[in-house]
Amino acid sequence: MFHKFVLILAVAFSTLITAPALYAQEGGEIGGAAATTPPAARSAPFIEVVRGGGPLGVILWIAIFATSVAGIALIVDAFITVRDIKIMPPELIVAVQESMQQGDVMKALQYCEEEPCPLSNILSAGFSNVEEGFDTIQDAVSVAAAMEEERLMQRVNYLNVVGNLAPMLGLLGTVQGMIAAFANLAAAGAAGGGALANSISQALYTTAFGLFIAIPALAFFYYFRNRASTIILTMERLTMDEIKILRNVEVVDA
Secondary structure (H helix, E strand, O other), X not given: OHHHHHHHHHHHHHHHHHHHHHHHHHHHOOXXXXXXXXXXXXXXXXXXXXXXXXXXXXXXXXXXXXXXXXXXXHHHHHHHHOOHHHHOOHHHHHHHHHHHHOOOHHHHXXXXXXXXXXXXXXXXXXXXXXXXXXXXXXXXXXXXXHHHHHHHHOXXXXXXXXXXXXXXXXXXHHHXXXXXXXXXXXXXXXXXXXXXXXXXXXXXXXXXXXXXXXXXXXXXXXXXXXXXXXXXXXXXXXXXXXXXXXXXXXXXXX
């Protein structure tokens, strides 16, 4: 299911990237209508749209395509890393629970060392301070959980960067294209009105592409951020529950 979702996502991004080129080709293949269309109003091939922005425009298009590739890679990476089964291995949870039911903290710590993961780091922080009192344990668990959340969100936060950077690059490309379009209008005079409209429409492509990239990037960023926060809170609660089990065992033995 995960691989199918990634494939659909990649196809969607590719469709967004190639849509203007396909639209331009279809516009050029409409037989008689194309023959009567004035040259100034005819849709240019997408490669001409990219070249029409000059050196700066080409650089901006490369940057926009790079953000789209980075966005896809970060989304796929987040689907792989921000998962319950990877962050909280069920085998580790069962082993630790059995050890804590027996009151064997050292055995639980050994399981955590043998299975390095965010959950084992939080559990180890709590178990290492088991003799220091409940308040100290709670503080240690909270600090460890904050550190693990920071590590977990390091690469996910780049989705936020992509979501904010892509529309800014698109807007810069549009402004640069419109500056060039009005400069050409000033040189051509009143007869260049049709060419101006066509140039502005081409300049707006960069903004559209930036938004196409930014919207899913920001949506997935908030999704994975909330998902990571939920997992971290679950691990904190699980650790404190295991500490409470140990305290109950000690009371029974007394």
